[in-house]
Amino acid sequence: MNLELQQFKADFFKALAHPLRIRIIELLRDGDKYVNELQTHMEVESSIVSQQLAILRAKNIVVGVKEGNKVAYSVKDPKIYDLLEVAKEIFNNHLSDTISLLNQMNED
């Protein structure tokens, strides 16, 4: 069934499947930022930031608007933060599973 839609979803998740791209999205949560502002927070070469932004742009996750010298980036659909929120909840569940497993092991 609907293989094309599954491919589309996979591509979308692939766009999020990199720590620097997650970082960019989370930085943009506090408001639009210029590339250099992103860079100083991320502590990597500016070309790397541009590359990752290009990937996010290609998947329509962020948009860049030129303002003179600079380019201001913003997240296109704020629902993406709901997505990250759910991911965090899953992370927490996963973590508490791991912890209780460790506790169990120590009881023996």
Added chain:
Amino acid sequence: MNLELQQFKADFFKALAHPLRIRIIELLRDGDKYVNELQTHMEVESSIVSQQLAILRAKNIVVGVKEGNKVAYSVKDPKIYDLLEVAKEIFNNHLSDTISLLNQMNED
């Protein structure tokens, strides 16, 4: 800032970044399934299914329970379906953006 969590999120999304793995998760939504059941729905070699299941297992997204000859798989944390649901909403927004853009272009 929380680099570890960003890495987790990235890894997690990476686990979802493949159409067959999306397919598996969606198939498991209707209830636990044996590998061969998954396979007949997916129309790929069984070794491919196993490989993809191994990836999902490694990221703690699914669990397999041995039942005699077979292994029954289930999704570990149903919250993952919340995630897919939010993703779908984002696609729909994106899609309707694209459509209205196309309409605009036709008006000119």
Added chain:
DNA sequence: TATAAATATAGTAAAATTCATATATACATT
């Protein structure tokens, strides 16, 4: 105009992922 600053892109080597095939392991049945 020449130079600097900000951003983007091209090229490339290394690393990771995918897919196919072959092999291994565990359980069931005869």
Added chain:
DNA sequence: AATGTATATATGAATTTTACTATATTTATA
């Protein structure tokens, strides 16, 4: 015990992604 079935893993080739470096493009400023 021997064979068949279900699942998992190993291996390797092809492809994709990443990270780095160099270069290009646009705008601002001396």
